Amino acid sequence: MSAIMLPRVVRIGGGALAETGEALLQLGLTRPAIITDKFLLQTGMVERLQAVLGKSGLHASVFSDTVPDPTSDCVAAASDFVREAGADCVIGFGGGSPIDTAKAAAILAPRPGTMRALKAPHQEMTPGLPIIAIPTTAGTGSEATRFTIVTDTATDEKMLCPGLAYLPTLAIVDYELTLTMPKRLTADTGIDALTHAIEAYVSRLANPFSDSMAIAAMQAIWRGLRTAYHEPGNRAAREQVMLGAMQAGMAFSNASVCLVHGMSRPIGAHFHVAHGLSNAMLLPAITRWSIVGNVARYADCARAMGIAPASAADARAAAALVEALRGLNEDLAVPSPKDYGLDAARWRQLLPLMAEQALASGSPGNNPRVPEAAEIVALYEDVWG
Structure with missing residues (x-):
């Protein structure tokens, strides 16, 4: 027997990004925190997402200090940011690293702890904040998975952290976001x-x-x-x-x-x-x-x-x-x-x-x-x- 686990909602297709605010409101979410990287901030992509959310009357705070191959230190900083912002959901916007950082922050923001305590074989099943995944690359599939990967800053171990808690509530899959990928x-x-x-x-x-x-x-x-x-x-x-x-x-x-x-x-x-x-x-x-x-x-x-x-x-x-x-x-x-x-x-x-x-x-x-x-x-x- 198999247990199949999938995101609750997936909006897919060219232009799907424009539906993000509407989708959040349907889920009863009004205080999003965006977890992203400096590149997307500098190219105006984050501003574009904020404008989409603004059309639905939503204001999003932004954490843009994610790093490639998320580290436990980066996750801790993102978790503090989400907690202090009073967010009711976390949007991972970018490639696999911002989305994985957002997943981890969504778990640790409401109940501080360490990612080391959550690495496999531990399975984290208790939900944290709702996770919204918006990939800008076509590869990691993190928008549809129950995993996050975090590197322990102290040991350089790349930790697999599994569990239903990491499964996004909403995935926005818009291929138009990938047209400028190098x-x-x-x-x-x-x-x-x-x-x-x-x-x-x-x-x-x-x-x-x-x-x-x-x-x-x-x-x-x-x-x-x-x-x-x-x-x-x-x-x-x-x-x-x-x-x-x-x-x-x-x-x-x-x-x-x-x-x-x-x-x-x-x-x-x-x-x-x-x-x-x-x-x-x-x-x-x-x-x-x-x-x-x-x-x-x-x-x-x-x-x-x-x-x-x-x-x-x-x-x-x-x-x-x-x-x-x-x-x-x-x-x-x-x-x-x-x-x-x-x-x-x-x-x-x-x-x-x-x-x-x-x-x-x-x-x-x-x-x-x-x-x-x-x-x-x-x-x-x-x-x-």
Whole structure:
């Protein structure tokens, strides 16, 4: 038996941002706090959101000091801001980092504590303030998930914090907000979403609902991502990738992610590589290593995306998937950790700790082929160059 968890309300489509104030009022919410970043503040996007809310008679206070890969210190500052503003809801506006910060602040503002106390395997089920998620990138799927990721400032551990309390009450999914995304961000967030879909489908926790969302997400992202990368203003491609990212979020929120994400988080924590990019670095090699655990499921992914014909044998289709993922990385200029300029000596030194942290996250345990720490170290070494 599976329990399916989704946002209460999703407003989706071009121009959906204009409905934010109306949607808040329908939920009885009148004192929003916006959690965002300096970039969106400087480009006028936050002012645009405030104007939309103003048309519904709503005034929003703004916290714009979020950082990439949210830290526990940043979350504490955001929580204090929300509490002092007397907000009755929190709007995460931006990419995955502002939305994850907003989720954490919504939990800690009404009942102060620490994110370390909330990390997996703890499940936070007691609601905090209502969360409104408005993504401006097409990738994290955080607008549809029951997770937030926060890096412990003291230890550099990237903590997975799960629970129903993190599930947004309202998601505003407007692909028009992604039309100005730069190519690197388009590539990294798009492959992040594709990773969510693939890992949700092959996860040991997969179920019929997550399967349907994962397959739909793979198809949409595979159709649209290359075009969105090479033709940033292509509205149809942007809409496909945005829809796929949300569907992938729904899939992995209800089936969890696997080894790619488990290994990705320590790279982000220790080397400050963007989450989507570290996933992209890992995806082909980890997929190749994992296939033996469930060849049929990986073959399904290849067939769903049109990488292999419907008549292809499982082994052939799964092998084609690996080659197609490598080809996608080449087309979207995804560097290896070495080519990205990470310090080789520090990489080698940290491998045992990164492997330990990957396993501690719990995600590798969902993988079709579950690794030991030494196997994760070997995979990190394989991915390096």
